[in-house]
Amino acid sequence: MLAIDVDGLFNVRASDTRRPWLVRSGAPEALSEAGEKLLIALGVSVIVDLREPAESEAVVHGIPSASVPVYGTEPPATGTLEEIYEGLLRSRGRALTAAVGAIADAEGAALVHCTAGKDRTGLVVALARFAAGASEGDVVADYVLSAPQVRPVRGEHAERIAASVEARERADVLRLHLESPPEAIVHALAVIREFGGAEEYLRAHGLRSDQLAALRRKEGVSA
Secondary structure, three states: OEEOOOOOOOOOEEOOOOOOOEEEEOOOOOOOHHHHHHHHHOOEEEEEEOOOHHHOOOOOOOOOEEEOOOOOOOOOOOOOHHHHHHHHHHHOHHHHHHHHHHHHHOOOEEEEEOOOOOOHHHHHHHHHHHHHOOOHHHHHHHHOOHHHHHHHHHHHHHHHHHHOOOHHHHHHHHHHHHOOOHHHHHHHHHHHHHOOOHHHHHHHOOOOHHHHHHHHHHHOOOO
């Protein structure tokens, strides 16, 4: 995934800088008119929002949106990345797969986001890219790029949460909200392998054969 500059978005990367099939970012509430025009020019036809309804603010853009709440409850403020990722993969497979399905069904490109574009987005993008034919190395290399983009935007929020917990929990809180270390996504990939890989995981949780074929076509891999 390649970094792109979209006015009003942060932590933005795309599968291609000219005609991507997949774009990832943080929350789009500050998306400007110029940013919206750029996304449309890139072919973005749907924005897949992975947040819970209570996290979302008023929509300020005209691009169609698909709401796929990944947690199904209030997002965790504490805990380790590894525990949270594994919990999502084991208990929220239907939601994760619904998000991948929305990417597959997009007529053009899909922009996928949560709040920071790091954790929920990281898992959904990893599953979609694996199903489309990406390598584990490519997925890990993309995942680790989020932290430098997230820290300036989410730092104060993370520090407030860290200040409210016991000292022994603070490092995990800051890591959860601000970091994207390779070992966290590698742990998630190990869980996916337990299910037989991304394709088997997604099929087991409802992804259709035509949607899998669509992902592969989007990536340019023969189905």
